[in-house]
Every structure is written in structure tokens, then in C-alpha cells.
Amino acid sequence: MSAACTFEGCTVAETQRCALEKDPETCPNRVKAISLMQGGASARPATSEGVDLGAPVLDAPAENPSFPRSTTLGTAAIGEMMSGKYVSVVGILGYPESGKTACLASLYLLASNDRLTGWSFADSCSLMAFEEISRGARRWNGGELPDQMTVHTEMGDDRQPGFLHLRLKRDADGRCVDLALPDLPGEWTKDLVATSRADRFEFLRSADVLWVVVDGRTLQSVELRQGVISRLGQLAGRLIAMLGESLPRLLLAVTHRDQAEIPAPVLERIRAELWKHEVVATVVPVAPFSDNAEFKPGFGLVDLINESVAQPHEAPSFWPATEPESDARAYLSHRRSQ
Template identity: 40%
Template sequence: MGAETVRAHLARRLCTQVGVLGFPDAGKTAALVSLYLLVSSNKLEGFEFRDCRTLMAFEQISRGARAWDKDSLPEQITNHTESVDGRTAGFLHFKLADLELQRDLEFFVPDLPGEWTTTLADSNRIDRLEFLRAVDVIWLFVNGQHLANAEARGHAVHRAEIVVKRTAALLGYSIRPSLALVITRRDEGQTHQASVDSILQCATSHGFAASVIEVASFSNHPDVTPAGTGLVELVKTLRPQVRIAPEVLLDERRSDSRFSMNFRRS
């Protein structure tokens, strides 16, 4: 679905809009495909399928995963994501029943090329990411194998923190969405906690209510880490939340009987 269609839908219904960031091979599309397969087989614990207006798109990106032999993962489960015109995001739609809250959860999530995050980090290109100003939550995907590798983790953390800082600058003084740091490939081993903590601290210092979720969209070690691990927790980040405004105009000043208005954290 195009951005205009999504905006028209949001004007009529209470929905959650998701922002997705992550470098190439971070596992963004794999997570969406795994989520789709779990929902379609009624295996997303605590949630049930209600509607999907982009079934054909989900079918297209999940085609490789449907040929997956449970005993061994193929080299390429999902195709590399490409934008049709190179400038606008394409959104996937889902409507689920949240059984715990006894309400529907409807959301739009983009399947963005990793190159968009690369150009954000390398040259601060933000024109294609303006839609982030309207999102309710941001999923920042980081390849867990990079954080587990002693030689690669420093670079991976630095790049992720650049993305956080530039996203904060893009949002300016607007109300911050929450940010979920999504560490992928959990099935390949333990994440380096100090690296995760560094990215979380960076996000918090720039005004984001940040959390971390480790996922295994698919798994080479299903006996230890089942495929789909962490995706229920990821979906729960889409539940409606109070969004936080940055602290500006902190002091109150009185002039006669009139008071200046200010913004505070809620």
C-alpha cells in the first residue's frame, strides 16, 4: 500500500503506524515473513488473524520461506527488498485480535530497502524517511551476528548509534515514538550485552523510550531457539502507548495573572 492510501486509512480508523530501520541483511524482511507465517498458521501466541489488505505482497515476499526444509535453512529465505520508485515506502497491513486486551490491533509496517538506512547513516538522506514523523513506534533492526563478533561489533554499534542520532534529528522537537531495538539471529548465539546497552543508552539519551527484543525469525537451531522467537514481544510493542514530548521551555514565568505555557514529560 502506498503512503497516500495509508494516510487515508489512518484518517478513518485507529491504527498503529510502524517505522522500520536497519542496514542490508539486518533481518527486517525475514521478521515480516516469519510473522506472516505464524499468523497464517494461527501460531502467534495471544493473537488471532482478523484481516490483511496486502495478502499478495506477503505471499510474494514469503515465497522462498514456503520452500524451507525444516532440517536446514536455505541460503536466501527472502528476496532483497527494493522500492518501486526509489523514493516512497510501501506498507504492509495487518489486523489482529489481541486476546489479552480483548481488542483489535491494526497496523501498517513498511518493508524498506536496507540501503535507505545506509544513506541515512552515510549522507543523512532523510527525504524518503519523512513518514517517520508520523509513526507510533520505530523498529531498529541490528544483525545479532555482527554484535556477537568481536571484530565487527564496534563498527555495528557505531553505525546503529548514528542512525539513532539522525533519526532523532529528523524528528526534531516532535513527540517521540517508542523505539524497539530488534536484535536478529538470536538462534546463532548470545548477544554481546555491552553492545546492546550502548545502543539503548544512546536511544534513551536522545529522548526515545527504548527497549530491546531479541528475535529468531527462522532458526538453524530450533531445539534451542525455535523459529519465530521474540515476534510475539515485537507485536506487543504496537499496542497503543502514551508518547513522550521532548523537554523544552522548562521554566514557568509569571507576568501579572498570565502564565507562559510549557511542555513537560507526561
């Protein structure tokens, strides 16, 4: 058989004559073999409508399909997400070791185990990142709380924040909220206060709410608390200088509630310090992790979420309904009394 013919005894290559005594140019065995060698496209039978039978049903996608990205999302990815739906951006500030990552890890563990009262986990585009930060919290030493549940946050890119995405569904009304939560190193807040380095916090301009995380133990310690309160005031000053009127609602998340309670006079001092910059904050005591039976791990985080998604103020009723009072028609009442 010659390479260009499917007939076993083909002699065209040797003698230029067809063994079946057909015209070599039109012999169906040769025509079929040649078209198969040229790629086979014309070898496929065409239907009467000209549609190629056996051709791929769909065009190949332009890019190779891949699973969606699941690590922290950059500002561009959050921007893209925001173009399709409303995403509440949460600014999270706080000094190193204050408990920022612990709040995020604990929030994820609560939501994923259906323990976030009133809310259900709906989705996350950054599952791997949540898994990464909560990995430490899964390894318990025989029921004992490990010394460190989370590790110090370091950024791959020292200029761009990385966001975690969490979609929660409110059980009461089925409303879904998409939260973009940055896990930033405490040094960023330190630099903002000490040297006004604000370029990395540009995203705060589109934030809906701001969590300032403070280690509650430092507010209980007589030696430490004055310094902490002064730095909170400085931070408020920096934020006002940077964001002015558009400063989002501020929530003061005070961690380690399992170990320390904030004394009421200290809270008053914090409020007074913030008010020097005309800033007000809602204080939310939390305990992302705890081995105190009185405060379960994740204590207060649902309050933090409820406060974060709450509307800043109720919209006034456009046309309020007023019940007529019996003697409100003053003019007629006047005539009647004449």
C-alpha cells in the same frame, strides 16, 4: 415480411398497403417492430405507476467492480485507511541483510498459522505482498533451513515506501489493531545515516513505534560490533535531528537470536551510545527463522508486537481512591490528646 413489421406476409414495403388491411401507421405489428429496432425501451410494458418492468433493478456502478488491491500499499492508501480507523504505523529501519523482511515474513506466517501467541489474524489488505515476501520461507530443502529465506528488498518507487497491512485481534480482550508495516531496502537506512537523506522517511512523523533491526551476529563479532554500535548512535542522531521531540518509541529488534546472544556489556554500550542523543530503546531479541531447536522460528516476534502496541505510559487516575487511615485526622487526634 418487411424489416419494419413482425407479420410474416407484410406488403407495406412493396405496395404501401397493409396485408391485414390496417392503417400502416397504427398496425400493432409494425409499431412493435419499429420500437424494437429503435432500442426497445418503449417496447417494454410500463406498469400503472410508470415503473419499467424488465428494467435493471439497480443502476450500474460508476466503475467496473474489481477485487481490492492486495500488493503493498502506498502512503496515500494508508492515509485513506487512517481516515476511517486507527492504524498504528510502524517505522522499520535497519541496514541491508539485518533481517527486516524476515521479521515481516515470519510475523505473517505465525499469524496466518495461528501461532502468534495471544493474537489472531483478523485481516490484511496486502495479502499478495505478504505471500510474495514469505514465498522463499515456504520452500524448505527437505527440512533443512535454506541459506536465504527472503530476498533483498528492492522498491519499485525509490522515493515512496510500500506498506504491508496486518490486522490482529488480541485474544485477551478482543481488541483489534491495524498495523502498517513498511518493507524498505536497507540502503534507505544507509543513506539516512551516511548522507542524511531523510525525504523518504517523512512517514515516520506519523509512526507510533520504530523498529531498528540489527543482525545479532554482528554484535557478537569483536571485529564488527564497534562499527555497528557507532552507526546505531549516528542513526539515533539523524532521527532526533529529523523528528526531535516527536521521535516515536524505539524498539531494537536484534535478529539471529538462534545463532548469537548479545553479551550484556555490549547492550550497555549500545544504551550508552544511544543516550548520547538522549534516545532510549527497548531491546527485543528475535529469530524470525531458525533451525535451532531451542529457538523456534518466529522467536520473540510476539514480544515485538506486544511492545509495539503497548501504551507508552498508563494514564494517571483522574480521581484516585484513597483509603482513610485510622489516625489520619491529625487535628482531632491533637484535641483528643490535650
